[in-house]
Amino acid sequence: MDLGIAGRSCVVTGASRGxxxxxxxxxxxxxxxxxLVSRDQDDLDAALAxxxxxxxxxxxxxxxxxxxxxxxxxxxxxxxxLVNNAGTARRRELQDVPExxxxxxxxxxxxxxxxxxxxxxxxxxxxxxxxxxxxxxxAAKRPSPAMAEYSVAKAGQLSLSRVYADRxxxxxxxVNAICPGPTRTEMWxxxxxxxxxxxxxxxxxxxxxxxxxxxxxxxxxxxAEAEEIAGAIAFLCSERASxxxxxxxxxxxxxxxxxx
Numbered sequence: 001m002d003l004g005i006a007g008r009s010c011v012v013t014g015a016s017r018g019x020x021x022x023x024x025x026x027x028x029x030x031x032x033x034x035x036l037v038s039r040d041q042d043d044l045d046a047a048l049a050x051x052x053x054x055x056x057x058x059x060x061x062x063x064x065x066x067x068x069x070x071x072x073x074x075x076x077x078x079x080x081x082l083v084n085n086a087g088t089a090r091r092r093e094l095q096d097v098p099e100x101x102x103x104x105x106x107x108x109x110x111x112x113x114x115x116x117x118x119x120x121x122x123x124x125x126x127x128x129x130x131x132x133x134x135x136x137x138x139a140a141k142r143p144s145p146a147m148a149e150y151s152v153a154k155a156g157q158l159s160l161s162r163v164y165a166d167r168x169x170x171x172x173x174x175v176n177a178i179c180p181g182p183t184r185t186e187m188w189x190x191x192x193x194x195x196x197x198x199x200x201x202x203x204x205x206x207x208x209x210x211x212x213x214x215x216x217x218x219x220x221x222x223x224a225e226a227e228e229i230a231g232a233i234a235f236l237c238s239e240r241a242s243x244x245x246x247x248x249x250x251x252x253x254x255x256x257x258x259x260x
Contacts, residue, residue, distance in 0.1 A: 001240065003234060003238035003240060005027065005031065005080075005238055005239065006031030006032065007033065008031075008032045008080045008081050009032075009035075009075050009081070010027050010033060010035065010082070010083070011037060011081070011082050011116070012024045012027070012035070012085060013038070013071075013084055013085050013086040013112075014037070014038060014062075015034075015036035015037055015038050015047060015057075015085065016036065016040055016044045016046070017185065018186055019180065019226045019229045019230060020085040021036075021050075022226040022227045022229070023083055023229075023233045024036050024051055024055065025050065025230075026227075027081070027234055027237060030238070032053070032081065033055070034054070034056075035055075035056050035071070035074055035075050036048060036051065036055060036056070036057045037057075038057075038059065038086070039061050040059065044057040056074070058071060062086045062108070062112040063108055063112045067112065067116070068116045068118065069119060071116060072120065077123070078123045079120035079124070080123075081131045081237045082116060082117065082132045082133070083132075083133045083135065083233060083237065084112070084116060084117075084132070084133070085233075086108065086112065087108060087135065087137075088108070089137075089139075089147050089150045090147065090197065091146045091147055091194060091198060092197075094148045101149050102149045102152070105149040105150055105152070109154055109157045110156045110157055110160055113134055113157065120132070124168075124172070125168065125171045125172075129172045129173075130172065130174070131173075131236065132161075132164065132173065132175040133175075133236045133237060134176070135177070135178050135229075136157045136158050136177045137154040137179055137181075138181040138252040138255050140155040140157065141155075141250065142255070142256045143155065158179075158248050161175050161246070165246030166246060174241065174242075174245045175246065176241075176244055176246065176247045176248070176249065177248040177249070178229065178232055178233055178248075178249050178251055179249060179250045179256070180224060181224060181251070181252030181255040181256075182194075182215070182223040182224065182255075183224040183225070183226055183228075183229055184223050184226065185226050188207070188223075189207050189211075193207075195211055198210050211223050215253075217255075218253035218255050219255070220254055221253075223253070224251065228251065229251050232251045236249070
């Protein structure tokens with residue numbers, strides 16, 4: 001399918017691995033000019049090496065006060081497609097979450113995307129065309145007490161998406177959100193990641209057992225692959241999604257039993 005985004009200027013945050021990298025590659029394959037943003041320069045260099053087409057990389061923390069300005073500058077002052085994917089999660093008891101971590105989760109999942117959307121908006125509105133996809137989570141729709149601050153912040157990200165969609169859809173700027181369920185990415189599989197936190201160990205075999213157990217609880221019977229989430233994101237970034245605004249698409253294998 002032709003996504004109709006050849007030559008479009010794209011930014012993907014959290015793009016050095018997982019869903020972000022899969023999305024950057026997919027947009028690049030569609031002919032977009034992609035800026036990969038992440039904190040770790042070494043991971044970015046490796047990611048950039050496997051991205052097709054016209055791609056560049058910028059190493060920074062998206063929660064830095066000047067991050068949006070620096071990303072806009074690195075994009076040549078024009079962002080046409082924005083994917084706010086940067087994020088992290090940690091499992092623990094609700095009462096063990098320090099207050100500072102609640103603020104940090106809100107900063108990463110709400111304020112950093114908001115600043116970047118605000119930076120991209122003027123050029124999008126002027127052109128009468130723009131796409132913003134915020135990568136939220138199934139936990140935003142069905143909060144998990146084991147990831148409390150993450151769940152609450154991701155729910156805030158859905159509201160952020162909706163208010164910007166309502167305000168700017170008439171200007172041709174379509175803002176949507178994606179809500180993935182558990183996905184086989186480094187956030188789960190790296191040592192100390194969510195698979196290990198969920199009762200596994202640092203051994204790959206045990207991690208795969210945990211993921212298989214988690215996947216078996218989904219109607220589809222398995223966890224997602226990064227490319228499956230990226231496919232939905234890429235569609236929302238495309239010309240094909242010209243009548244989609246304010247959506248919060250569940251891409252979770254049927255995990256959340258609601259129809260909105």
